[in-house]
Amino acid sequence: MAGPIHTQINGKNRAFEADPDTTLLFALREELGLTGTKYGCGEGQCGACTILLNGTPRRSCQLSVIDAAGKSIVTIEGFEQNGQLHPVQQAFLDQGAFQCAYCTSGMIVSSVALLQKNPNPDEQEIVHALQGNICRCGTHPRIVAAVQQAGKAMQVGTSHGKNSQ
Amino acid sequence: MKPTRSFFKDVLREGPASGVPKSAEKSGVLTSEGIQPESQIISGTRSRQESAKADNFASEPERYELHSSALHHFDLQRRDFFKVLGAGIAIFTVAANASAAQESGTRRHHGDQDQPRDISSWLHINDDGIVTVFTGKVEVGQNTRTTLAQSVADELRVPLASIRMVMGDTALTPFDMGTFGSRSTPYMSPQLRRAASAARDLLLAQAAAEWKTTPDKLTTRDGKITNPASGATLTYAQLAQGKTLARDMPDADPITPPEQWTIAGKSAPKVAARAFVTGQHQYTPDLHPINVLHAKVLRPATFGASLVSADLSAAQAMPGAVVVRDGDFVAVAAPNERAAEKALAAIHAEWKNEPQSSSKELYSYLKKNLDREENPKPHEKGSVANGLAAASQHHEQTYTVAYIAHAPLEPRAAVADWKDGKLTVYTGSQRPFGIQEELSAALHLPKDQVRVIVPDTGSAYGGKHTGDAALEAARLSRAANRPVKIVWTREEEFTWSYFRPAGVIEIKSAIAPDGKLSAWEFHNYNSGGSGIQTPYDVANQLIQFHPVNSPLRQGSYRGLAATANHFARECFMDELAQLTKIDPLELRMKNLSDPRLRAVFESAAKTFGWPQNKTQPGQGFGMGGGVEKGGYVATFAEIAIAANSGEVRVVRVVTAFECGAIVNPDGLRQQVIGANIMGLGGALFESLEFDDGRISNPHFAQYRVPRFRDIPKIEAILLDRKDLPPAGAGETPIVGLAPAIGNAISDATGIRLRALPLAPRGLNARKNSA
Secondary structure, X not given: OOXXXXXXXXXXXXXXXXXXXXXXXXXXXXXOOOOOOOOOOOOOOOOOOEEEEOOEEEEHHHOEHHHHOOOEEEOHHHOOEXXXXXXXXXXXXXXXXXXXXXXXXXXXXXXXHXXXXXXXXXXXXXXXXXXXXXXXXXXXXXXXXXXXXXXXXHHOOOOOOOOOO | OOOOHHHHHHHHHHOOOOOOOHHHOOOOOOOOOOOXXXXXXXXXXXXXXXXXXXXXXXXXXXXXXXXXXXXXXXXOOHHHHHHHHOOEEEEEEEOOOHHHHHHEOOOOXXXXXXXXXXXXXXXXXXXXXXXXXXXXXXXXXXXXXXXXXXHHHHHHOOOHHHEEEEXXXXXXXXXXOOOOOOOHHHHHHHHHHHHHHHHHHHHHHHHHHHHOOOHHHOEEEOOEEEEOOOOEEEEHHHHHOOOEEEEEEEOOOOOOOHHHOOOOOOOOOOOOOHHHHOOOOOOHHHOOOOOOEEEEEOOOOOOOOEEEEEEOHHHHOOOOOEEEEEOOEEEEEEOOHHHHHHHHHOOEEEEEOOOOOEHHHHHHHHHHOEOOOOOOOOEEEOOHHHHHHHOOEEEEEEEEEOOEOOOOOOOOEEEEEEEOOXXXXXXOOOOHHHHHHHHXXXXXXXXXXXXXXXXXXXXXXXXXXXXXHHHHHHHHHHHHOOOEEEEOOHHHHHHHOOEEOOEEEEEEEEEOOOOOEEEEEEEEEOOOOOOOOOOOOOOOEEEEEEOEOOOOOEOOOOOOXXXXXXXXXXXXXXXXXXXXXXXXXXXXXXXXOOHHHHHHHHHHHHHHOOOOOOOOOOEEEEEEEEXXXXXXXXXXXXXXXOOOOOOEEEEEEEEEEEXXXXXXXXXXXXXXXXXXXXXXXXXXXXXXXXXXXXXXXXXXXXXXXXXXXXOOEEEEEEEEOOOOOOOOOOOHHHOOHHHHHHHHHHHHHOOOOOEEOOOOOHHHHHHHHO
């Protein structure tokens, strides 16, 4: 081991020990207890493990812990602020945009990344941005609707937190 | 294992919380769906004769779904009940007839007479008004946690938010055969309703005694009992206060008919939904007990290979590694996933492989390797020979269906803890009691020492009936004396799970010039008997399923063989339409007297706009439909074929579905649309390729599943029949799409494709390779 790895995770400085050849996904899940980021394939093909690395959506199963050193990471656990859901989370709830929901963390992270770049995406742009995220339950139409709702909500600067539970 | 109070509190707090905010209630049922939203619900009632007709298609469990029958097991005894749940009123309903007992609470006799063996369902009303309902069913994304809660809330007359569902835990819930076969809604829902109805009767009797009146003078609503004569009210919570009242009630109370439902029958948002958008819900792979070890299994080089030798020394020398060899089973457990991978890689093993068949020769293999021991009786009616002689036009064709994988996004996973001769296993599964049985048998443990708990699971689609991961984790936990977790890799998922059976289907038929069928002969090799009966009126029929010694491990899948059988039958119907030059919808209607199936075809045709004129090259339209497991479906599809690549794109899908009274329209719409999207993969491109005991495409990069770009505009028309009991809906909506696409391709190109998947690499590739 080359000593602890320092990162900023969900706004907090965190240091953890891990073999340098450990994937960031396993480190997040096992060392840091952030299990909202899912293992779906380990091959960068399904998007369930998507996180933001310095603001860019990345497949954490394809990154080593070394790739994360000195960088900022946002996981699904980092979006809720003071009990208030992120507009994308809220939109997924409002639209019922999940069934088994195992893909949902990755879908939400990819959608947040899209909306940060492009606050008003059309359907084609959403489809393009989420093409790398697999949903096996077939919830795609509602996910697209949720991203559209979230985009609108973010533009008016409210989270429409109407049914926070 | 006896559940402890603290465990129980955890279950109640974290697992099945049901918080349904008022504002989340959707207004009405006409909520939007589809990238370009459109959907509708059509209410209607018809004669009772139709429900008798439905019995012709009563679902029988597929043989693959019944490979083991679990014994009743019920650990929590009545005297323990209030210790774990606190004061209140508990209702145990007793199965009154064999058909109810078949699903749950089978009466078994083995020893301890104290154990309530015949309990079909139970619920508890706490002195704070919270109602806890216990069922062996599991939530795998099909939304049954919500729909069952709606049914109980409806029957008990309490707000949905006061219901807590405890599901899929062999120590806490009554025995249940498993969550498959679209049985939760038609069978479990009425059972829970009867428990709720019995509980309401008991509460009414309590209130009547208090007020010195009779129950029939009282009303129940919103968790309260009111005496209209005096204006007095008592809440259920007040009635439960200070009581530790447990009652056995007959499982025979009448339940509320759909016409009078108030909470069921309307859309309700998924319960406990917030945990899914915040990443807080813990699926099996997310559980992390103290001191847990991570496991990896040494997989054989090929299917059926036997282990010649294994050098475990290097793995054993790794710090913290536990290595097990038990027969051909070799596995490691280590303090983290990476360490387990390294320990596994350090094992040097030699395997003896057996030569095996390949997917290239699959269909001739299936025809040649019949399972002679199992020979289901054919369905025969009239004389096919006479029917063939009677009509002028004959047609005969063969269809094939490839093996496909469920590919649930949550891979098979388990966390096992073997302690003091007792085993607790968390696993994503559709059969917690079946897996308890498997564990008990494989590990030589008495069943009452094995507890299986199923956290709400990241999908299954019929793929999670067996306890492979549970067995592996349990065996390692016994060796390690610590909790052990295993999460299958995607490659393991694609290789070592079981698959939807491949099949060959042969059809021979005769048809008169006016379009009336006179003979129907249908043979299905290997894929299965679900949906094999034709819904069309043919006087002379011979329909037979032929089991085969499958080259790959095969099992259940959403809709089972109904997809294959509908694909073949509904494509064949279109071929007959082409032969007789009759419009395909008209041909079906000429041979169809079942009013419920006619209704879905008519509804879907109207919304789709059948017939349609082609407006551009490569455009095609087609349909497919049928009845299975009490659900009636008709699906129409529009496709577009790219001129250059030959790629087939599904542009628009309209599905009409009717499954009796709708419990939750929003959830049903999810299932209908989701089934179509999942079905798109099997229809167009999913296929497991294999050669010499290995799967050749065990990765998402090689095994294509539907992604966002593949998704058409989908419209779901839900026909609500409040006069008919609800049937399950998770499976049958999948069966119409493949034939609809096949027929649309034929419409667009004149090319008739008879193999699923239809066009994995587009039509050009198919033409070139043919």
